Amino acid sequence: MLVIDQANYDKIVAHARADHPDEACGVVAGPAGSDRPERFIPMANAERSPTFFRFDSQEQFRVWREMDDRDEEPVVIYHSHTATEAYPSRTDIAYASEPQAHYVLVSTRECGNEEGPVEFRSFRIVDGVVTEEEVRVVPSYTDPEPATDPEPATDPEPATDPEPATDPDPDIAAGPDSALEPDSAPEPDRAS
């Protein structure tokens, strides 16, 4: 399964729309071993073609070396199809050389440069075998923080303390005062 944050998802789709009808391509790098696409790197399609993409070899060398320097890897390798479905072509499969990467395909065949429906699919390509995987778009990569769990437990305690303390006071104060004064005052008046 590919888990990708909304911001990077939107950047990939925006790049695909902008370059339509040519295919757009790039990577989203992430810390090595994290499987978390974080750093969006749009790249040039050296072919400038509506039916094919190829990274510019010099740019690819530079981008890959930069990832090495930062201890990153290409978590997502994306490109767009502009007239066909978002599924790897034979050429895509032949060129796929990163077995740990998520190969994302976006199809802009319906929307073109405009807003509109986009296909966004992800695949593993290992030894020429294509396996589609689920894509989950998350608002952000917030790790589950156990620090937030204890907080609700402390909230009920202060809430229960004031209640017993304030409840008896008004009852005692209002009860005897109002009950004694009117009762004792009218009685002597009526009697006399």
Ligand SMILES: [Zn+2]
């Ligand atoms: Zn393709």
